[in-house]
Every structure is written in C-alpha cells, then in structure tokens.
Amino acid sequence: MEALKRNWLKFSESKISVIGLVIVSAFLLLAIFGKYMVPYPEHIGSYVDFANAGLAPSSKHLCGTDLMGRDIFSRIIGSFRNTLLMGVIVLCISAPVGFIVGVIAGYNKGKLIDTVLMRITDIFLAIPPLVLALAIASVLEPNLTNSMLAITVMWWPWYARLSYGVTSSLRSENYIIYAELVGAKLPHIIFKEILPNCLSAVLTKMTLDMGYVIIMGATLSYAGLGEQAPKPALGSMISSGVKYMPGQWWLTIFPAIAIILIVLGFNLLGDGISNMLGTEEN
Amino acid sequence: MIWAGIPPIFFALLLGVLGAMYNNRWPDYIIRFSSYIIIATPAFVWAVLFLLIFGYWFPILPSIGGRISMGYSVPPVTGLMVLDALIDGQPAAAWDAFLHLLLPSLALALGHTMQEARLTRSYMLENAGKDYITMITSQGVPREVINRQFLLKPSVIPTVSIMGLDIAAIFGNAFLVETIFNWPGISRYAMNAILGKDINAVCGVVLLLGVIFILTNLLVDIVVIMLDPRMRQSRSK
Numbered sequence: 001m002e003a004l005k006r007n008w009l010k011f012s013e014s015k016i017s018v019i020g021l022v023i024v025s026a027f028l029l030l031a032i033f034g035k036y037m038v039p040y041p042e043h044i045g046s047y048v049d050f051a052n053a054g055l056a057p058s059s060k061h062l063c064g065t066d067l068m069g070r071d072i073f074s075r076i077i078g079s080f081r082n083t084l085l086m087g088v089i090v091l092c093i094s095a096p097v098g099f100i101v102g103v104i105a106g107y108n109k110g111k112l113i114d115t116v117l118m119r120i121t122d123i124f125l126a127i128p129p130l131v132l133a134l135a136i137a138s139v140l141e142p143n144l145t146n147s148m149l150a151i152t153v154m155w156w157p158w159y160a161r162l163s164y165g166v167t168s169s170l171r172s173e174n175y176i177i178y179a180e181l182v183g184a185k186l187p188h189i190i191f192k193e194i195l196p197n198c199l200s201a202v203l204t205k206m207t208l209d210m211g212y213v214i215i216m217g218a219t220l221s222y223a224g225l226g227e228q229a230p231k232p233a234l235g236s237m238i239s240s241g242v243k244y245m246p247g248q249w250w251l252t253i254f255p256a257i258a259i260i261l262i263v264l265g266f267n268l269l270g271d272g273i274s275n276m277l278g279t280e281e282n
Numbered sequence: 283m284i285w286a287g288i289p290p291i292f293f294a295l296l297l298g299v300l301g302a303m304y305n306n307r308w309p310d311y312i313i314r315f316s317s318y319i320i321i322a323t324p325a326f327v328w329a330v331l332f333l334l335i336f337g338y339w340f341p342i343l344p345s346i347g348g349r350i351s352m353g354y355s356v357p358p359v360t361g362l363m364v365l366d367a368l369i370d371g372q373p374a375a376a377w378d379a380f381l382h383l384l385l386p387s388l389a390l391a392l393g394h395t396m397q398e399a400r401l402t403r404s405y406m407l408e409n410a411g412k413d414y415i416t417m418i419t420s421q422g423v424p425r426e427v428i429n430r431q432f433l434l435k436p437s438v439i440p441t442v443s444i445m446g447l448d449i450a451a452i453f454g455n456a457f458l459v460e461t462i463f464n465w466p467g468i469s470r471y472a473m474n475a476i477l478g479k480d481i482n483a484v485c486g487v488v489l490l491l492g493v494i495f496i497l498t499n500l501l502v503d504i505v506v507i508m509l510d511p512r513m514r515q516s517r518s519k
Contacts, residue, residue, distance in 0.1 A: 016318075127492040130454020131472075135484045138476035215324045222326050222458060224477065235326075242330055242462070246338035253334075256327045264322035 010276045017272020023265025031080040043070040044078030046230035057250050064250035072237075072250065076258045079232040083262065086148055086217040087210045094152045095206055098159025099198065103190050105160070106167025118164065124157040130219060137225040144227045147220045151213060162205060166198045200277045208270035211263040218259050234259050294395045294445075295438060298402025302437075303429065305407060313403075317396035325455035328389040329462040336385060354378060386463045390455055394448045398441050405437035439510050446502030453491050 012018050035041055039062075049069030057064040063072040105117040124132075136150040170176060170193075179189055220226045221235030229236065234255045241251025301313045323331075336342060354367070354375040364383070367376035409415065410433060418428055456469040457476075464470075468487060475483035507513045 126496055127488060128450035128453040128495050130451065131457070131488055131491050134454070134457055134472075134476055135488045138479065138484060139481060211322065218324055219326060219455070219458060223473070238327065238330060242333075245330075245334055249334060252330055256323075256330065259327060260319065260323050263324075264318060267322055268318065 007276055011272050014272060014275065017268050017275070020265050020268025020270075020272055023261060024269050027080060027262055027265060028084065030077050031084040034077040034080055038071075038074040038077045040071040040074040041078075043074045044232060054244075054248055056248075057254075063254040064248070066237075066241075066251055067244070067248075072254055075232040075237065076234070076255055079227075079234050079237070079255075080262075082144055082227055082231075082233060083214055083217065086144070086151075087213045087266075089148050090151045090155055090213045090217075091206050091209060094155035095159050095202055098156035098161075099163045099195075099202060100190075101156070102160040102163030102165075103167045103194055103198075106164040107171060107186075107190070107194070109168045109171055117160075121157045121160045121164075124154060125161070127154075129154040130216060133216060133220060134223060134225065137220055137223075142225045142228060144233075147217060147226045150220065150225075151216050155209070155213070158209075159202065159205070162201060163198050166201060167194055170194060170197055204270070204274040204277055207266065207273050210270065211266035214259070214263055214266065294398035294441065295402055295434075297395070297399035298437075298441070299406065299429070299434065301399065301403035302406030302410070305403075310403075313399065317400050320396040321393050321400075323393065325390055325393060326458040326462065328392055329386070329459045332385045332389055333462060386459050386465055389459050389463075390452050394445075394451065398445060398448070401444060402437055402441045405440055406433060409433055409437050435509065439506060442509065443502060443506050446499045449498045450495055453495065 011021075030037070035044065038044070047068065047070055049065075051069065052061075052065050053067050053069040055061055055065040055069075061071050061073065063076065065071055066075070101117050101121065105114045105121075108114045132154045133147075133150040136153055137147050140146040140149070176189065176193055179193055184193075217226060218233075218235035218238075221233040222239045224236065224239065226235055227233035229240075237255040238252050238259075241248065241255070244251055297313050297317075301310045304310045354372065364376050364379045367373075367379055415428065415432060418432060453469070456467065457473050459465075460467045460470040461473045468490070472484060472487040474480075475487070
C-alpha cells in the first residue's frame with residue numbers, strides 16, 4: 001500500500017501522464033459500457049435510415065451521420081471495444097511468446113538453440129513489420145481475428161529481443177548459478193528467478209506498445225483487411241469517408257480524431273509508467 | 283518513398299537541439315506538446331488530413347495525381363523526376379515535381395521526425411549533465427561552441443541508429459500513403475496486388491523491401507561507426 005502510494009506520487013508528478021491516465025480510463029469505460037451509453041445503440045450494426053443520411057454535425061447528431069443515416073458518434077464509440085480487444089489480445093499473446101523464446105535463447109547463450117531461435121527472430125525483424133502484417137492479412141480472410149493474428153506474428157520478436165538481452169546479462173549472475181547448483185528445475189529458474197527481473201521492462205514496453213498496436217490495427221482496417229462492414233472500425237470508417245471528402249468532411253475527421261486521442265492517451269500513460277519505474281530503479 | 287527518409291534527418295536534429303537548448307522554456311514546451319499529438323497520428327491519417335486541407339480547403343499544393351502535372355515531359359535518366367528535370371534543364375518542371383513530392387513525404391515523415399526530435403532532445407540533456415561538459419563550461423568555452431562541437435555529436439549517434447529502424451515503418455506506411463496520393467510507386471503496386479490476392483507479387487515486394495531494409499541498416503551501421511570513435515575501437519580489437 002505504501003509502495004503504491006509512493007508510485008502514484010511519482011506518477012502524478014508530471015501532469016501530462018495524468019491526462020493520459022484520464023483519457024485511457026475514459027476509453028476503457030466507453031469500450032466496455034459504450035453500447036449502453038450511446039444515443040443510438042442500434043446504429044452500431046447494420047441500420048439504414050436514408051431520410052437522415054449525410055447530415056452535418058448538430059446537437060442531435062454530435063458528429064453527423066454517414067451515408068446510411070447512421071449516427072457517427074455512436075459508431076465511433078461502438079468501435080472502441082474492438083480497438084481495445086485488438087491491443088489487449090495482440091500484446092497478451094506476443095509478449096509471453098516473445099518472453100519464452102527470448103529467455104530460452106538467452107539462458108542457453110552460445111549453444112545451438114540460442115542460434116536457431118535468435119536467427120528465426122532476426123528473420124522476422126528483417127522485414128518491415130507493417131509490410132509483413134499487410135501481406136499476411138491479405139493471404140487470410142479479411143476479418144478482425146486474422147488482422148490480430150497478422151499483427152501478433154510480427155510483434156513477438158521485439159519481446160524476444162528484449163527478454164533475450166535481459167536474460168543473457170543475468171545468466172552470469174551469482175544467484176542464477178547458485179540456483180542451478182542446488183538443482184533447481186528450468187521452469188523454476190525462468191519463472192521465479194528471471195521473470196521478476198524482466199517484468200518491469202516487459203510491462204513498460206507493453207503500455208508503450210499499446211498505441212502502436214492500435215495504429216497498426218487501424219492501418220490494416222483502413223486497407224480493408226480488418227473488421228468488415230457493417231460493423232464499425234475506426235480505420236474503415238475513415239477510408240469509406242475519403243471518397244466524399246471535401247463536402248462531407250465529418251465522415252473522416254471524427255474517426256481520425258478518435259484514433260489520435262486514444263493513441264495519445266496510451267502514449268502519455270506509457271511514458272508516465274516508464275518514468276515511474278525508471279526512477280524507482282535508480 | 284525514399285524522399286520521406288530525408289526530412290527527418292535535418293528537422294529532427296534541428297527540433298531536438300532547439301528543444302534541448304531551450305529546455306523547459308516555451309520553445310521546448312511547444313515542440314514537446316506538438317510532438318505528442320503528431321506521434322499519435324497514424325501516417326495515413328496525415329495523408330487524409332493533408333488531402334483535405336491542402337487539396338480542397340486551401341488548394342495551394344498539388345495533392346491528387348501522380349508525380350508531375352500534365353504538360354511537362356521529362357525524359358527519364360535517373361528515374362527521379364526532380365533530378366531528371368534538372369538534368370534536362372527545366373527548372374519549372376523540377377519545381378512542379380518537387381511540389382508533388384512534398385505532401386506524401388511529409389505525411390510519411392512527420393511522426394518519425396517528432397519521435398527522433400524527442401530522442402535527440404533527451405540525449406542532449408542527458409549528455410549535458412556529464413562531467414566533461416561541466417569541465418569545458420568551467421573553462422569558459424562559449425555555450426554555442428559547446429553545443430556544436432561537444433554536445434551534438436554524441437547525442438546524434440543513438441538517434442541515427444533509430445532512424446535506420448524507422449525506415450521500416452516508412453516502408454509499411456507508404457502502402458497506404460501512396461494509394462491515397464495516387465503515387466505510382468512499389469507500394470501502390472503491392473497494395474493493388476494485396477487487394478487482388480496476387481500472392482506472388484506480394485511475396486516479391488515483401489522480399490525486395492526486406493532486402494532494401496537490411497541494406498539501409500547496414501549503411502546506418504557504417505555511418506554510426508564513422509561517427510563514433512568508440513565503435514571503431516571495439517571493431518579493431
């Protein structure tokens with residue numbers, strides 16, 4: 001409790017990371033309960049109301065309506081759940097996979113398995129990530145699950161590299177050598193001795209990566225490889241609005257602002273957390 | 283596409299140095315605050331916003347359609363439109379081709395520029411607290427000379443190696459930005475192949491971009507070794 005309070009004091013030192021925390025909490029709240037809070041919940045799915053199509057922003061429709069007559073504000077909030085799901089699932093799969101690969105390679109540093117695992121990692125790192133993700137997603141059926149898969153495939157090598165670096169420097173520490181001497185099993189060494197030392201680095205990277213994963217997901221969805229219509233996704237809302245741009249600018253501008261705000265929130269929060277953990281180490 | 287790699291090199295360093303020199307005064311605040319928002323904006327959103335702002339609301343820059351306006355004919359020599367026009371002695375055509383380059387490259391480069399500016403700033407500030415800077419300051423060396431000769435170089439080296447990695451993101455984002463600006467490049471070709479499920483073409487482009495990326499990083503490593511005497515020493519051992 002005392003440690004929590006001290007961390008909070010350190011975190012709230014910088015006002016800008018508190019702003020990030022506020023944005024992220026609002027986003028999480030809207031992602032979970034948004035469906036029950038929006039003014040027009042039925043507009044989130046397939047719904048047609050041509051009488052109100054293409055209306056400019058007004059007090060009735062905060063962000064205007066699209067060409068099917070659906071309220072854009074409701075659709076933006078409705079897409080938050082998938083945006084959040086994208087970030088959480090990608091990171092929750094790629095971080096443990098990368099961690100295990102990195103730890104096994106780093107623990108057996110210099111042996112054959114180290115070479116094999118890290119060269120495989122290098123192959124994934126050698127191809128620009130978004131290019132690979134676009135290529136993978138294009139081979140598979142275009143939907144949300146496959147775009148998550150495509151991003152996960154290119155995301156784990158970074159965690160492998162991170163935990164490889166930490167592990168190979170811990171490898172020669174005395175407490176690891178003693179644990180081996182008393183006959184500790186490999187899982188014990190990995191999870192009880194090495195994991196606690198990697199944890200703060202991995203967690204910091206996860207919060208910092210959240211924004212990038214969301215950008216990546218929006219980019220795939222913009223290219224038409226993410227969540228398919230009529231379900232809302234921020235990227236595909238922008239891409240479908242581009243064609244009607246000078247006249248009906250609200251089709252693109254408001255989803256774009258939503259992406260910028262969400263990513264900004266996660267980046268500010270991540271910076272705050274990495275500052276907090278960084279100063280604690282010193 | 284490659285042009286987008288050039289503006290960050292200059293502007294990132296310039297902004298980073300400015301931010302460090304005016305640490306915690308208003309230019310620093312403006313650069314830091316705007317960098318947060320600019321980094322949070324995906325490249326394709328920049329492309330769309332530029333199209334809206336400069337294409338429709340203030341149509342001062344050519345935004346839609348290819349590499350050069352109709353009416354200019356430039357014989358291909360190097361394949362780079364601006365250079366070809368200059369070689370052929372058509373400054374007007376070169377300027378026109380340059381204006382066509384401006385928005386797509388900016389859309390691709392903005393986020394990285396600000397990211398690298400932030401890195402340069404934080405490395406500058408980190409190095410400014412070191413003993414050797416304190417020593418030359420106490421010897422009465424002017425501030426500008428310290429910044430230029432002693433502080434800039436060690437702070438730039440880590441930024442340069444990050445720039446090599448950022449090339450990868452530029453390649454990826456070019457897929458959408460080239461499509462939005464109708465730029466006839468390899469990424470638009472690949473994008474059409476992706477949408478048409480032409481898997482052989484996709485594989486070819488991915489492989490080619492991978493090779494270019496590795497070569498770029500080799501180049502960056504060589505530059506870093508040239509800049510950093512410590513790296514040279516560890517090499518020769």
